[in-house]
Amino acid sequence: MTVEIARHWRLNAQRYSLVGEECPTCHDKIFPPRDVCPHCAEAAGPDFHFSGKGEVFSHTAIYNAPEGFETQAPYTVALVKLKEGPLITAQLTDVQNDDVQIGMPVEMVTRKLAEQGDEGLILYGYKFRPQLAAA
Amino acid sequence: MQGGEIIRGLMRDVSIIGIGQTPVGEHWSRSLRHLAYDALSLAMRDAGTDRVDALYLGNMLSGEISGQAHLGALVADFAGMRGIEAVKVEAACASGAAAFRQGLMGVAGGYQDVVAVVGVEKMTDDVGSKVTAGLASAADADYETVHGVTFVALNALIMRRYMYEYGLSKEDFANFSVNAHANGANNPNAMFQRAISQDTFMKAGVVADPITLFDASPMADGAAAVILCPTELAREFSDNAVRILGSAAATDSLAVHDRKNPLWLQAAETSAQKAYKQAHIGPQDIDFFELHDAFTIMAALSLEACGFAEPGQGTRLAVDGEIALDGRLPIATMGGLKARGHPVGATGMYQIVEAALQLRGQAGKNQLAGPRIGMTQNIGGSGATIVTHILTNNLNQ
Numbered sequence: 001m002t003v004e005i006a007r008h009w010r011l012n013a014q015r016y017s018l019v020g021e022e023c024p025t026c027h028d029k030i031f032p033p034r035d036v037c038p039h040c041a042e043a044a045g046p047d048f049h050f051s052g053k054g055e056v057f058s059h060t061a062i063y064n065a066p067e068g069f070e071t072q073a074p075y076t077v078a079l080v081k082l083k084e085g086p087l088i089t090a091q092l093t094d095v096q097n098d099d100v101q102i103g104m105p106v107e108m109v110t111r112k113l114a115e116q117g118d119e120g121l122i123l124y125g126y127k128f129r130p131q132l133a134a135a
Numbered sequence: 136m137q138g139g140e141i142i143r144g145l146m147r148d149v150s151i152i153g154i155g156q157t158p159v160g161e162h163w164s165r166s167l168r169h170l171a172y173d174a175l176s177l178a179m180r181d182a183g184t185d186r187v188d189a190l191y192l193g194n195m196l197s198g199e200i201s202g203q204a205h206l207g208a209l210v211a212d213f214a215g216m217r218g219i220e221a222v223k224v225e226a227a228c229a230s231g232a233a234a235f236r237q238g239l240m241g242v243a244g245g246y247q248d249v250v251a252v253v254g255v256e257k258m259t260d261d262v263g264s265k266v267t268a269g270l271a272s273a274a275d276a277d278y279e280t281v282h283g284v285t286f287v288a289l290n291a292l293i294m295r296r297y298m299y300e301y302g303l304s305k306e307d308f309a310n311f312s313v314n315a316h317a318n319g320a321n322n323p324n325a326m327f328q329r330a331i332s333q334d335t336f337m338k339a340g341v342v343a344d345p346i347t348l349f350d351a352s353p354m355a356d357g358a359a360a361v362i363l364c365p366t367e368l369a370r371e372f373s374d375n376a377v378r379i380l381g382s383a384a385a386t387d388s389l390a391v392h393d394r395k396n397p398l399w400l401q402a403a404e405t406s407a408q409k410a411y412k413q414a415h416i417g418p419q420d421i422d423f424f425e426l427h428d429a430f431t432i433m434a435a436l437s438l439e440a441c442g443f444a445e446p447g448q449g450t451r452l453a454v455d456g457e458i459a460l461d462g463r464l465p466i467a468t469m470g471g472l473k474a475r476g477h478p479v480g481a482t483g484m485y486q487i488v489e490a491a492l493q494l495r496g497q498a499g500k501n502q503l504a505g506p507r508i509g510m511t512q513n514i515g516g517s518g519a520t521i522v523t524h525i526l527t528n529n530l531n532q
Contacts, residue, residue, distance in 0.1 A: 011277060032278050038393060058299070058397075060291035060343045062283060066268035069283035077284050079292050079392055087392035089279045089292075097344075102299050113281060123281065 008123055015125035018050040018108060020086070029084040052108030053131065054082040061097040068114050080106055080128050094129035105131040146243040148532050150369040150376040153182025153362035154488045159326040159476035161259050162356040167194075167201050168213045171255040174358035174484075175214055178251065182362035182372050188247035190214075190221040193234030193254035194480035197223070199269035200261045210253065220247075227273035228429065229515030230254065231483025232384075232522035235361070239382055242363050254484030255358035266354060270479065273516040275390040287351060287430075289391055289517045291343040294432035297398050298345060301447035305345060308431040309336040310453035312349040315428060315467040318460065319474025321500035326355050326476030350431040355476035359484035361491070366530060375495040378532075380508070381410030381525035389519045400433075402521035403440035403512060410510070410523045411442075418442040421525070422506035423465040423493060425486040427514035428472050437512055438466075441523075460501060468493060468501050483513030487524060494528040 013019035020031030024045035030037060037044045057079040065073040076092040078100070092100060093111055106128040113123040155177025157170055165173070171192065179185065190211050198204045207221030224234035231254030238252040258266055271280045274289060297303070313333055319325035331349065339348035362372075369376035385405035391397050411417055418441060426441075428434040435449030443464055444452055457463040469475055469489040472482055490509040492498045507529060513522045 014278075038388065039395075058292040058296035060288050060295060060346075062285055062288050062343055064267060064285065064287070064342070065264065065283060066271050066280075066285055067264045068268065070264060072283060075283060077282060077288050077292070079296070079397070087394075087397070089275075089282055089284060089390065089392045091282050102296070114283065125281070 004121060008121060016110060018052055018126060020048050020050055021045055022048040029086060031082065031086045031088060050082055050084055054080045054088070054106055054128070056100060056102055056104045056106055057081040057087055058102060059092065059100045068116060076100055078128065091127045092129065093127040107131045147245060148366040148378065149239050149242045149363055150366040150378045150530065151361045151487070151491055151526070152364050152369050152372040152376050153178040153180070153184070154360070154491045155181055156324055156359040156485060156488050157357055158324045159355045159357035159478055159485070163259065165356070167197055167203060167206070167255060167257040168209055170257060170356060170358040171210045171253050172214050174255065174360035175210070175251055175253050178360035178362050184249060184362060184372060187216065187219065187249045187251040187362065189219055189238070189241055189250050190216065191234040191238045191241070191250065191252045192221070192223045193231035193252070193484055194223055194256060195225055195227055195230045195273070196256060196258065196266070196269045196479065199272065200266060201257055225480070226520040227515035228427070228477070228479045229483060229513045229520040229522050230480035231359070231485070232487070232511065232513030232524065233483070233515070233520065235484060235487055235524070236382055236384055236522060238363050239379060242365060248364060248368070250363045251360060252363065252484065253358060253360040254481035256478035256480040257356050258354045258478060259356055278392070279390050285343070286517070287343040287346055290430040290432055291346045293391065293397055293517070294430070295345050297432060297435070300398065303450060305337065306333070307450040307454060308350060308435070309333045310456070310458070311428060311431040311434045312336050312473055314453065314458050315471040315473035318468055318501055319470025322469040322475060325470040325474050326353055327470070327474045346430060352429045352472035352477035355478045357476060357478035357481045357485065359481055359488045361484065361487060366532060369530065375528070376530060377491045377494045377526050377528055378530050379524065380414035380527050381523070383409035383413070384520065384522040385409070387519050389516065391517050398436070399446065400436045400440040400514070400518045400521060402518055403437055403514070403523070406521050406523040407441040407512070410525045414525045416508065416525070420508055421464065421510045423468055423503055423509050425468065425490050425509065425511040426466050426471070427482070427512055428467055429477055429514065433514060434466065437514070441512065460503060465503055468498065468503065483511070483522065486511040486513060487526070490526050494526060
């Protein structure tokens with residue numbers, strides 16, 4: 001299990017702060033970051049910090065959870081369209097599944113993603129909640 | 136030479152000279168190796184051969200579910216063929232057709248003369264949550280699966296957006312399921328052999344909204360196999376060989392969120408267009424289509440990407456009955472993934488075996504009237520690997 005720490009640690013910037021990239025050639029904003037821009041196939045560029053604001057592109061509720069997520073079920077997952085362009089897959093939080101709608105404004109928050117049993121890792125990362133009205 | 140061009144002249148034409156399949160279902164007394172051998176031995180008997188030069192195995196989850204990697208050597212040895220070249224091919228749910236394509240390339244390229252391809256999957260050897268997690272490993276582990284996303288959920292995300300953008304309701308998808316179950320009722324190898332009504336479809340319980348029980352194909356055990364050889368040798372083995380007219384595979388982003396348009400199966404379009412070009416035909420020449428209806432939404436997207444319907448119009452073919460056995464483009468003629476069942480890594484081989492049955496005139500009560508050209512399409516993951524084949528019973532090159 002300890003070996004798996006590096007697998008998650010190396011994604012800290014993405015999981016905790018939505019750090020992606022901006023392509024220096026076509027200027028597309030990229031998340032998750034890659035070595036090669038998926039749109040123009042040139043080397044992808046410098047870090048780009050996403051605002052964490054976006055809207056629900058699509059959503060569903062999961063009742064039959066995969067191993068490791070059973071205790072969270074039911075939970076809502078969504079494709080969120082970030083303000084800067086890319087889609088991102090994440091859970092929605094602080095909202096009832098029935099209240100979620102396509103187009104709903106959401107914002108990134110940091111939450112517990114999964115617990116790997118008594119001796120395993122506790123993973124934290126981004127989820128999205130409805131944007132607070134006064135924010 | 137441009138990438139992607141085909142140097143047909145350097146390749147041998149290839150045909151299917153034997154087919155075999157096990158019933159799809161829960162095979163509690165048969166293991167992975169038994170199932171693979173069952174289908175393989177049926178195909179070899181059908182081809183009238185007692186030897187093959189190589190064995191290609193399509194399988195996704197043997198390591199995750201049965202703790203068994205190295206499937207090529209295992210099955211070759213178990214089948215009494217110790218010594219031959221054998222390898223497992225993995226491309227998630229597209230493993231079956233991907234393995235078939237490897238076999239085709241082995242024969243076409245002249246490396247082997249007689250090749251066996253087996254798709255096999257054993258899904259009932261572990262509990263549901265483990266199998267669900269195994270299936271989810273076909274998605275992006277760092278950016279999809281870590282959020283608790285399942286395969287049903289990815290399809291649900293696509294389906295909800297599709298219904299939203301094109302103003303569709305659940306009724307629009309019903310006939311994909313009704314048609315598959317009607318056809319499965321006459322397939323003795325299908326997991327579900329009972330017809331369902333539109334009402335049953337509409338009243339089914341939610342799996343992951345908007346996907347309900349009758350949108351989704353069932354997990355199952357099963358194996359299906361073919362024997363391949365050069366077309367010029369096919370008549371020595373078989374008087375009902377089926378020739379491969381087109382074969383192409385393409386990829387898309389592994390993650391749904393990385394696609395420019397998550398409602399378009401680009402790899403389906405790319406692989407279908409390549410296969411059409413090889414066969415010198417277009418979608419209007421296809422007599423029937425064994426598509427990858429793991430979920431009703433995938434059937435709609437596949438029809439659109441392959442040129443049978445405009446974007447957003449895929450469900451019209453179902454609503455208008457054009458996908459029925461007597462329609463303009465029959466699909467899932469032996470039940471499809473929905474009713475025949477979806478033993479993931481074996482599914483692509485079931486599609487090819489079923490297409491061969493239609494082209495050989497051996498599809499029983501579901502036999503189409505004199506089909507000449509059939510197409511199969513096997514989809515891996517949420518559309519990241521898509522393999523398309525075009526088959527004919529006309530052996531004249």
